[in-house]
Amino acid sequence: MVQQKRCEGCGGLGTFWTERWVEVVCENCHGKGKTIDAGGHQVNCTVCVGMGYRLIRRSDIKPCPYCLGRGYLEIREPKRVE
Numbered sequence: 001m002v003q004q005k006r007c008e009g010c011g012g013l014g015t016f017w018t019e020r021w022v023e024v025v026c027e028n029c030h031g032k033g034k035t036i037d038a039g040g041h042q043v044n045c046t047v048c049v050g051m052g053y054r055l056i057r058r059s060d061i062k063p064c065p066y067c068l069g070r071g072y073l074e075i076r077e078p079k080r081v082e
Contacts, residue, residue: 009066023053
């Protein structure tokens with residue numbers, strides 16, 4: 001006999017919400033962290049504040065690896081050998 005039980009890994013939703021931070025090279029200073037102002041002086045980039053890159057948050061929704069996106073697990077009773 002097969003019983004269905006709510007997946008505890010995803011809470012029965014079937015998906016996981018994941019977030020991660022990705023470094024992206026600054027388009028304004030091309031990764032140098034410095035730009036040249038109107039007077040010809042080097043100043044910190046105003047977009048990345050002298051870092052040379054920006055952090056962008058990426059969010060993804062992925063299927064649960066435990067229930068494979070179904071939201072429930074199938075529990076089978078072991079076969080009895082007599």
